[in-house]
Amino acid sequence: MPTPKDIQTIFSLLETSHKATMLEELSQQGFTPFQLLIATLLSARAKDSTVIPIVKQLFKTHPSPESFLTLPQPQLEQHIYKIGFYKNKAKHIKQLSQILVEKYNSQIPSTFEQLTSLPGVGRKTANCIIAYVFKQPAIAVDIHVHRISNRLGWTHTTTPEQTETQLQTLVPKLQWINVNRLLVSHGQTICKPINPSCSICPILQYCSYGKKKNI
């Protein structure tokens, strides 16, 4: 298992090839916490490259929870139909906007419990918002984080929930905020699901899977 110092080194190496994740890109471009929440909800089981242009277009006319309340669900579905599970997601966005307006003064709440009580917001989405928006310690485990954690040998798990729990034990809390952004970027560019590019990977020497593969 890596020591905290190893993890610090690995994260520094990953920074050298880091490419902004969807949430980093949208944050840097000034999108609001509400918009980041909607983008994260829409990105579940969908490609960021599909979601990003759709939300940028959508937020031009519908930037706030109030504006989604005025948008009939069938029209919202038309805006997002290229995204997987769009009907369910449209329903959740409508319900979630209503709750934010009525209960949270149109702001998004900041705790895990409050976030996961919103329609369509699961552990991963809540943890993403806590880490990316509120800059608080949280480990958002998506398919990339789950896959790479197991390849590195940091976890030996079959579900994202198990991975989150094991990473919380292994990774120093100050670094939790970096887990999703660094591993998602690494998974999208180098450590892809099929045929990871181990030969050009900056953290090969720290990776169980990569070292075995290259023996």
Ligand code: SF4
């Ligand atoms: S060495 Fe290969 S499997 Fe390991 S993190 Fe790098 S790309 Fe992924």
